[in-house]
Amino acid sequence: MAALKSSKSGKRERLVEAALELAYRDGFQAASIADIAKEADVPVGNVYYYFKTRDQIGDAVIDARMAQFESLRGRLEKLATPKERLVAFIDMTVGNQETVAARGCPFGSLAAEFLKLGGHLAGKARPMLADPLEWMEAQFRQMGVGDAAFACAVHLEAGLRGVSLLTQCTGDPKLMEIEAAQLRAWLDTL
Amino acid sequence: MAALKSSKSGKRERLVEAALELAYRDGFQAASIADIAKEADVPVGNVYYYFKTRDQIGDAVIDARMAQFESLRGRLEKLATPKERLVAFIDMTVGNQETVAARGCPFGSLAAEFLKLGGHLAGKARPMLADPLEWMEAQFRQMGVGDAAFACAVHLEAGLRGVSLLTQCTGDPKLMEIEAAQLRAWLDTL
DNA sequence: GTCTATACGGCGATAGAC
DNA sequence: GTCTATCGCCGTATAGAC
Incomplete structure (x- = not known):
C-alpha cells in the first residue's frame, strides 16, 4: 500500500509525525499548517501535495x-x-x-x-x-x-x-x- | 463588588454565560468573539468594553x-x-x-x-x-x-x-x- | 456607555514556475 | 514532484462617532 505513493522522500511520514507531535503537545487546532511543515522540515506549500485539506492531516493523526x-x-x-x-x-x-x-x-x-x-x-x-x-x-x-x-x-x-x-x-x-x-x-x- | 461596574444591563453576565456555553459545547478556541457576542445578543464591538482581551473572557469562563x-x-x-x-x-x-x-x-x-x-x-x-x-x-x-x-x-x-x-x-x-x-x-x- | 467601521495579521488554500 | 508567491477570508483588536 505504501507503493501507491511513489515518493521515497518520506515527507508524508514526517508531516504526519510532526502533526501528531504538535497535536499532542499543543492541540491540533493550535498547530497551523505552517507549524507542522516547519516541524517536519518540509516547505509549506508542499504540504498540499500530500494532503488536499487540513482535515485530512487530522485523519492521518488519528490513524497514527x-x-x-x-x-x-x-x-x-x-x-x-x-x-x-x-x-x-x-x-x-x-x-x-x-x-x-x-x-x-x-x-x-x-x-x-x-x-x-x-x-x-x-x-x-x-x-x-x-x-x-x-x-x-x-x-x-x-x-x-x-x-x-x-x-x-x-x-x-x-x-x-x-x-x-x-x-x-x-x-x-x-x-x-x-x-x-x-x-x-x-x-x-x- | 458588582457595584464596581455601574452598568445594569447585565451584558457582561450574558457574555460570560454565552462564552461558557459555547466553550463547553464547541470548545473555547472554536468560539470567536463574534460567536459569543451573537449568542449573548450583544453587538460585537461592545465586547471590548467589558473585556480588554480575548484571554480575559477565558478567565471569566473558568471563574464561572x-x-x-x-x-x-x-x-x-x-x-x-x-x-x-x-x-x-x-x-x-x-x-x-x-x-x-x-x-x-x-x-x-x-x-x-x-x-x-x-x-x-x-x-x-x-x-x-x-x-x-x-x-x-x-x-x-x-x-x-x-x-x-x-x-x-x-x-x-x-x-x-x-x-x-x-x-x-x-x-x-x-x-x-x-x-x-x-x-x-x-x-x-x- | 454603546455601537459601527475598519485596521491588521495570520490562516487555509490555490496557481503556476521549475 | 517540488516549491514560491499570493489570494481571499476571518480572526482579534482599535478608532472614533454617537
Missing part, C-alpha cells in the same frame, strides 16, 4: 495514534493470561507518567479535542477510546467474570484515562502510580 | 465554572456525614449523564482544553480538577481512612472524570451509571 494502539495490542497478545495482559496495559500507561504529566493522555487528550471539534473527525476519534474498551472487555471475559466484563472494562479504562487527566492537571506524575496500585489490587480481587 | 463547584460544595456541606457527601457528589455527576454524553465533563473537558492552550489560562484551569480533589480528600479523611485519604480521592475523581470522557466518546449515557454503581460499592467497603 490508532496504529500505536494496534501495535501495543499485538505485543500484549503474546502474554499468556488475560490478567497479565491487563496488568501490562496498566504498567505501560504508568511508564508514560512523565509525558502524561506534561501533555496528558496520548489517546484521551486527542480524542477529547477531536470530539469537541465536531464534524467528520469527531466520529473518527471515537475508536481511540472505544477500541481499548472493547479489548479490555474481551480480556475480562476471558478471565471469567461473565456479565461483569463490560463494567470491569469501563472501570479500568475510566480509572486510567481519568487519572491521566488528573496527572496532567496537577502536574504530579506520582498520581499515576497511586491509581495504578489501586487498580492492580482491584484486579486481584476478581 | 469554579463558582458552580463552590455552589455545589456549599450544598453538599449541609449533609451530615462525609460518605453521604461523597455519594451525593457521585449522584450529582450521574444526574448529568445526558449532557456528559453530548458534551463531556463540564469541568474536565474545559480543563483539558485550557491546559493544552498553555500560557496564563493553563495555570488558572488547574483548580477546576484540583479543588474537587482536595475536597474529596478532606471527606475521606473525615471518614477515617487515614493516610489512604489522598489515594481514595484520586481513585474517586479519576473514575468520575474518566467515565465522563468514555461516555462522551461512546455517546452512551449508561456508562455513567455503570461506573457510579462500582464506585458506590467501593465506598461501602471503606
Whole structure:
C-alpha cells in the first residue's frame, strides 16, 4: 500500500509525525499548517501535495495514534493470561507518567479535542477510546467474570484515562502510580 | 463588588454565560468573539468594553465554572456525614449523564482544553480538577481512612472524570451509571 | 456607555514556475 | 514532484462617532 505513493522522500511520514507531535503537545487546532511543515522540515506549500485539506492531516493523526494502539495490542497478545495482559496495559500507561504529566493522555487528550471539534473527525476519534474498551472487555471475559466484563472494562479504562487527566492537571506524575496500585489490587480481587 | 461596574444591563453576565456555553459545547478556541457576542445578543464591538482581551473572557469562563463547584460544595456541606457527601457528589455527576454524553465533563473537558492552550489560562484551569480533589480528600479523611485519604480521592475523581470522557466518546449515557454503581460499592467497603 | 467601521495579521488554500 | 508567491477570508483588536 505504501507503493501507491511513489515518493521515497518520506515527507508524508514526517508531516504526519510532526502533526501528531504538535497535536499532542499543543492541540491540533493550535498547530497551523505552517507549524507542522516547519516541524517536519518540509516547505509549506508542499504540504498540499500530500494532503488536499487540513482535515485530512487530522485523519492521518488519528490513524497514527490508532496504529500505536494496534501495535501495543499485538505485543500484549503474546502474554499468556488475560490478567497479565491487563496488568501490562496498566504498567505501560504508568511508564508514560512523565509525558502524561506534561501533555496528558496520548489517546484521551486527542480524542477529547477531536470530539469537541465536531464534524467528520469527531466520529473518527471515537475508536481511540472505544477500541481499548472493547479489548479490555474481551480480556475480562476471558478471565471469567461473565456479565461483569463490560463494567470491569469501563472501570479500568475510566480509572486510567481519568487519572491521566488528573496527572496532567496537577502536574504530579506520582498520581499515576497511586491509581495504578489501586487498580492492580482491584484486579486481584476478581 | 458588582457595584464596581455601574452598568445594569447585565451584558457582561450574558457574555460570560454565552462564552461558557459555547466553550463547553464547541470548545473555547472554536468560539470567536463574534460567536459569543451573537449568542449573548450583544453587538460585537461592545465586547471590548467589558473585556480588554480575548484571554480575559477565558478567565471569566473558568471563574464561572469554579463558582458552580463552590455552589455545589456549599450544598453538599449541609449533609451530615462525609460518605453521604461523597455519594451525593457521585449522584450529582450521574444526574448529568445526558449532557456528559453530548458534551463531556463540564469541568474536565474545559480543563483539558485550557491546559493544552498553555500560557496564563493553563495555570488558572488547574483548580477546576484540583479543588474537587482536595475536597474529596478532606471527606475521606473525615471518614477515617487515614493516610489512604489522598489515594481514595484520586481513585474517586479519576473514575468520575474518566467515565465522563468514555461516555462522551461512546455517546452512551449508561456508562455513567455503570461506573457510579462500582464506585458506590467501593465506598461501602471503606 | 454603546455601537459601527475598519485596521491588521495570520490562516487555509490555490496557481503556476521549475 | 517540488516549491514560491499570493489570494481571499476571518480572526482579534482599535478608532472614533454617537
